[in-house]
Amino acid sequence: MIMLNCMNQFSRFLKYATRTTPLLTTRELNVFSKFKSEFKSRFKPRFKTALALSAALGLAACGQSTSTTSEPNGAQSQSSAQPQEKITLKLAHGWPKGFPVFGESVDDYAKLVSELSDGRIVIKVDSANKHKSAFGIFDFVKSGQYDIGQSASYYYGGKDPDTLFFSSMPFSMTQQEQAAWFYHGGGLELANEVYAKHNMEVMLGGNTGMQMGGWFRKEIKTMDDLDGLKMRIPGFAGKVMASVGAVPTNIPAGELYQSLERGTIDALEWVGPGLDLRMGFHKVAPYYYNGWHEPGTELMYYFNKDSMAKLPEWARSVLKNAARLTAYNMTTYSFSSNTENWQTISEQYPNVQVKRLPDEVIKALKAANDELVAKETARSEIAKRIIESRQAYLEKARAWTTIGEKLYLDTLEAQ
Amino acid sequence: MIMLNCMNQFSRFLKYATRTTPLLTTRELNVFSKFKSEFKSRFKPRFKTALALSAALGLAACGQSTSTTSEPNGAQSQSSAQPQEKITLKLAHGWPKGFPVFGESVDDYAKLVSELSDGRIVIKVDSANKHKSAFGIFDFVKSGQYDIGQSASYYYGGKDPDTLFFSSMPFSMTQQEQAAWFYHGGGLELANEVYAKHNMEVMLGGNTGMQMGGWFRKEIKTMDDLDGLKMRIPGFAGKVMASVGAVPTNIPAGELYQSLERGTIDALEWVGPGLDLRMGFHKVAPYYYNGWHEPGTELMYYFNKDSMAKLPEWARSVLKNAARLTAYNMTTYSFSSNTENWQTISEQYPNVQVKRLPDEVIKALKAANDELVAKETARSEIAKRIIESRQAYLEKARAWTTIGEKLYLDTLEAQ
Incomplete structure (x- = not known):
């Protein structure tokens, strides 16, 4: 109560003073206001004890105001836009x-x-x-x-x-x-x-x-291998796969391993080594394909x-x-988890083979994707703007990636 | 002064009270202490005006204490571990x-x-x-x-x-x-x-x-082209270049363009397109080589x-x-600047050619580098630990990069 009375009085003074002259900046008024509300919220519960103790100790209270009512909690929020501190x-x-x-x-x-x-x-x-x-x-x-x-x-x-x-x-x-x-x-x-x-x-x-292209029980050599292939691959990429003859499905995470092991599905994509390792897919589907559907x-x-x-x-x-x-x-x-877990997989499971989808498959997937994206572009003005913005940035960013990191990696790989 | 007297009195009360009973937590004391110092630092310069105005307005001051001395600025920092708020x-x-x-x-x-x-x-x-x-x-x-x-x-x-x-x-x-x-x-x-x-x-x-390998006035086709090549390339990479017969130099940034234009140097490395464009090197040395010396x-x-x-x-x-x-x-x-500026260079300066150092050059540079790194490894226990840690991480991280982003980029590039 002691401090609050001081503060309330000061607050009233400041309000009066600032109506007549720009004595304090708005920022300073806000500081004071925050101050007061934090003080109230943190100290109030203990003020009864403090007051009693103060009296017992015979200390002079600085608040001599005759007013014994303190402002209600909400009042100071009207005097400034600041919320409660906590x-x-x-x-x-x-x-x-x-x-x-x-x-x-x-x-x-x-x-x-x-x-x-x-x-x-x-x-x-x-x-x-x-x-x-x-x-x-x-x-x-x-x-x-x-x-x-x-x-x-x-x-x-x-x-x-x-x-x-x-x-x-x-x-x-x-x-x-x-x-x-x-x-x-x-x-x-x-x-x-x-x-x-x-x-x-x-x-x-x-x-x-x-994200890796996923775990396959059998190698994909031609387009024919995609025909009727049952694969867990949801969302937009699932539509792309359907366009080239595969049968996309979605299966709850908890049933994935068993579905793949029993051949209920022929393939699935999950994320990358960082999250794939604990799922155990590498034990039953040894072909790990290049990413294409979610490159980041x-x-x-x-x-x-x-x-x-x-x-x-x-x-x-x-x-x-x-x-x-x-x-x-x-x-x-994620990068670090992929690094660590790929090391584990490649060292402990020599049966796992990293594969690249054949060019004709990539070509077909890309064509199917372009067609689906074109439909999206036609759907709305904002969809068009977003897709065009992505496409324009991809082109120039890829040009830099190609002469920067990719050229570096290619050069070293050739050694 | 009004508020400060209130606060000083309250502060003394708190100090006394907390010596006898844990009335407030240390955290709450710190809050109060921070408050006071922030208030002092922000409001003090204006208090004289405030006080005068207060008197003129006939407002009752809440501070009735007879003490007119306020605590020195440093005092409250002794009562808590918190530094000044500001x-x-x-x-x-x-x-x-x-x-x-x-x-x-x-x-x-x-x-x-x-x-x-x-x-x-x-x-x-x-x-x-x-x-x-x-x-x-x-x-x-x-x-x-x-x-x-x-x-x-x-x-x-x-x-x-x-x-x-x-x-x-x-x-x-x-x-x-x-x-x-x-x-x-x-x-x-x-x-x-x-x-x-x-x-x-x-x-x-x-x-x-x-970082790109730099701008060269002439193409590098064999090891012989490095012999006596005057290149601005400082630091460790400069030593590597010296090992294969080049003559590394360092030249202040402001003189680089002229040195390259006049043939005082045959080549230089700076950073990448993001920072290179404004330097104008592409106008006088059209061969832009793959990075190798500072891959990030x-x-x-x-x-x-x-x-x-x-x-x-x-x-x-x-x-x-x-x-x-x-x-x-x-x-x-940086990535975005490299992207934007490489677009500018490649569109506006068709004379610029991105080149890859010949395999024999890369091989020689790598051998020279390995030798210099080996000397560092022998220098001290901690140098050995750092280099070995880098090397071990490079190996496993590169394995992931290779099956992840690089395989994706390779696959698309083949289309």
Whole structure:
């Protein structure tokens, strides 16, 4: 009460003073206001004790005001736009609790936000074990049921087909190329344009790196080998495979190994060595094919616009930049997991053979993909803009990749 | 004065109270202490005016204490481990003011730290224009003359030869591979082990991406073309070139174009298209060779250990994580600059030809490099550990790159 009375009196003085003269800047008024609200929220519960102790100790109270009522908690928020200092936000991600790489990364995010904000922002993370809806992140954040989400954009083509283009596309950009497109080629602005319609802002969420073309029980030598091939390959790439005669299916993760082992399916794609190793596919389908369908899949952080609008600028900056850093950290971690686990597979399972799809197969897949993409381009004005932006950036970025890293790798490989 | 008297009195009360009973947690005491110092630093200069105005307005001052002396500024820092709330740090980087990519990135760093800390951490950036010592960053931060520095580790081989291995090495890891080594393969720990001897901690500083082998006036067809070739190529790679008969030189940046144009030198390496374009080398030396000597050069942030030890944990976290994010942002920006500028060069200067060094030249350069690295390995126990760690990680990371991104790029290129 002692301090609060001092502060309330000072606050009234400041309000009066600033109506008559610009004595303090708006920034300074905000500092004072934040100050007061943090003080209240942190110290209030103990003030009764403090006051009693103060009296017992015979200390002079500095507050001599006759007013014994303190301002209600909400009052100071009217005198400034600042919210309460301690911010608690709810986050939902689409993976099982502690899921390797993807889920671990979200736990890292919450920890990083807490560290950067000196404990002022608390993020409560709910995994799919809790909210029971692996593909519900879009709706959760759109509705404000959760303030933040992490998932993959291309899971939500059913909600809005324009969300399809912000994870990865067959025959498209690698992780480095796509990150440059997002941050310097207009990609993130386009993603935000799409998600703004759904009351969300977005930030990159971490990249898997090159996804392998998958595990096959038999070698693919000609187009005929694709005919009727039963393969677990969902989404857009599944449509591409269907166009060339394969039979794409989707099967729950828990049943994949058995399906492949028993021949219920002939092939499947999962991610890359980093996540594939623990699934055991290499034991029953020894042909590991080159990537083509997801050359660098980016996850995404979702932020409810209303939740963000209530926050002060520094808090928004912490949330966005922490997401950006977490995304990068996950990308590097994916690379490292792929490195370590490919070493394990190649050393411990000499039966595994890395294969390249025959040129005629690649050609057919690419033609089928181009046709499907052309349909998307015709669908809407924004789909056209996104696809053209991706295509233009791919061309120039690939030109650099080709004379830069690829030429280096080619040169060394020739030795 | 009004508020400060209130606060000083409250502060004395708290100190007394907490000696007798744990009335407030240490954390709460710290909050109060931070508050007071922030209030002092932000509001003090205006208090005289405020007081005068307060009297004129006839407002009752809440501070009725007879004590007119306020605590000296340092006093509250003795009552808690927290430093002053407003933290000001000095940073020196080794580039001209606003230097593209490298220097811009440091300005971004200072801005990011300010944002993330809600203005509580202020970084004053000095460029080489100010401190006049482009290669003095190591000594500046070691001595504490600056709290933070940004430069490239391999500039300091003269100060400590073990610093040579943390930027890039010929025929070694690409940017992605090396980032995984730093963050997940023990690289950053080794760098910190080396720099701890010099009272510094380090964090990655941003990567140039693949550096091109350089601009040559004449094509290199056989080993004979290297004999006596005058080339601007400093450092370790210069030694490698000398081993195969070339004459490496170093020339100030401002004189490079003229030297190349007049034939004072036959070739030079700079960085990659992103930074090379503005130098104009492509106009006078049309052969642009594959990279080999710096396949992904990482800059570095330096932190003086004593400066860091004085800071609270959240501030250290902000400084380190902001560096980590800035480094990544610079890496992506480098990729984008290389992409954009290579497009410009290839479209506007059709005379430019990208070339690959002949196999016999690469073989000779690699043998010379291996020999020089072997000497380094024999030099000290830690040099051996660093080189072996790099080599082991390169092998497994390259295996992944080869079946992942490279196989994808090869497959598409064949179409």
